[in-house]
Amino acid sequence: MQPMRAGSKALIREINAALVLGELRAQPLQSRTDLAKRTGLSLPTISEIVSELLSTGIVEERATGRSAGGRRPVLLALKPDAGYVVGIKLTETRVIAVLTDMEATIVARDVTAVPDTSVGTVVDAVAAAVERVREAAHGRLVHGVGVGMAGVVDRASGVVRHATYSDWHDVDLTGLLAARVGLPVVLDNDVNTLVANEKWFGAGRGVDDVLVVSIGRGVGLGLVLDGRLYRGATGGAGEFGHTKVVPDGPRCACGGHGCLEALIGEPALRAQASAVLGRTVDLDEAAAVARQGNPAVQEIFRAVGRLLGTAVGNLVNLLNPRLVVLAGEGTRVSDLFRPDFDRALSLAVFDGLQHGLETIVDTWDDEAWAQGAAGMFLGELFQPNLRPDEAGRPSLTARTAG
The missing domain is CATH 1.10.10.10 (Winged helix-like DNA-binding domain superfamily/Winged helix DNA-binding domain)
Structure with a gap:
């Protein structure tokens, strides 16, 4: 402790x-x-x-x-202009950056291409993006940078234990970025940045128990339990996509078999739709075909609803949240799986736990994830430094008390 x-x-x-x-x-x-x-x-x-x-x-x-x-x-x-915060969303190929005021309102934005996922290249790209959006502050105070990325992030140390889309292990990305940009940096799993934004500025405002399930290329989970963001012992809580739902199911990118992500993640849906149609299609093309009435492709999306609804129902049974938010780029096809999701969720949830439960779809683009990273930093900024090792952490309350 x-x-x-x-x-x-x-x-x-x-x-x-x-x-x-x-x-x-x-x-x-x-x-x-x-x-x-x-x-x-x-x-x-x-x-x-x-x-x-x-x-x-x-x-x-x-x-x-x-x-x-x-x-x-x-x-x-x-006071909205009492300073600014930079929010960063890291993807495999881009750095999406925003500058926000103290209410997380975006005042500047930037997208920087990342030619490869080496640590040096990513640090260079982030530093360039931060420099560009800082210009919109016109010399006024920028408190720091919030960064969200896919992977297992040790929030306390700022070390990336494992990056989902690159061969990173135990990389002190927080330290590297802070030294490069000359600002405090807070790093977390990208789904946690969504949770922070939902909690402070979105549908989760004033709700103490919230699950945010992100669907897209992967499947992630962020948790607010009893009013606090829950990250787990080493920052790995929320690897929902790697729960095993079909024994001996398809192989997952993690090396396991039957993971939820291997069945309903965007690559899996593209492959299933392409096999049915006899040609390569992306998710949006598959969705268009389903909306035009193709029953075989419709069934692919209906199966997503059943699997996801059952899996989320199990989470509800374990954690008894007040609010479940479906987010991420995969929500753009939610019209095709939502009815089956709702039915499966209702069947899976233990009697009584549905009382007061609300489930919503919140469509987020990459810029909104970056805004979430800024919101996460703002959340840190408004907290007191409760431990001796936090003396250097950015804190408005410490500054005020001082």
């Missing part, structure tokens, strides 16, 4: 400031009295924290609310 910082007035101020900032992120335009009620802190403590946040330019007074008798309350919100 990692040691926690000893209790001190500075640490208490950091934690209290994090509570206030968290409330303003979740619901802007609150009065000091509102914040006291929601956080449980005293009004004098709230007033002191707000005064510090106003002086550092993190929070601003925007409007006045309705009076309940007496002076009209002043309403507070995060």
Whole structure:
């Protein structure tokens, strides 16, 4: 277990400031009295924290609310231009970069080609993309860079234990990037960046138990459990696509057989549709044929719904979430598998656990994944430094308390 910082007035101020900032992120335009009620802190403590946040330019007074008798309350919100964050989505062939303000609103974007997946080439491409989008900050503060990529990422150390689409093992990508761009860098599995964005800015806002299932070339899973992003002991939680669903099924890229990803990932669907049609087709062509009424190709997508619905139903039985989000590029064909998914999910879920369960489809493109990486960094930025080894981690609350 990692040691926690000893209790001190500075640490208490950091934690209290994090509570206030968290409330303003979740619901802007609150009065000091509102914040006291929601956080449980005293009004004098709230007033002191707000005064510090106003002086550092993190929070601003925007409007006045309705009076309940007496002076009209002043309403507070995060100041969007109190700094910027770069978000990066790494793929096999591209670096997708965005610059966002403090509310994760995109203000600049860039796409950089990556000719190969060697570590040096990727670091060069990321550094070039960061430099280009930083120009839109016009010299104002850029807090740091959030990076999402497919693979097993040790979030605590910033080391890539295994990269899904390249031969990387135990690469300190965080350290390499931070040294190159001269900014703090936070690295995580790309699905976790989706989860962070859903939790803070999307459908998961205010929901404590959320599953985000990404479907596309691979199948991934991100988890918010009891209000916290769950990564596992070494950052490997969520390898949902490599759960075995068909004994002795087709061989997966991981080397195993019968993995969910080997059955419903985009390469598998392309191969199945191409075999049925007698010609090579991509996913969009296969979907077009299915929508035109071809029953054999329709059945391919219906099978996706049944397999995915049953697998997600098993997750619901294990984790009892309030919200399930289907995301990723594969959702563009969700109209073809959603009815079978819903039926299979309903059949698989244990009686009673469907009560209050919501399932939605949230279509994300690569730019949105990059925005998620920025949102992930923002999430880190608004947290206190609770352990001694986090003293150098970017934290607005530590800066405010200091």
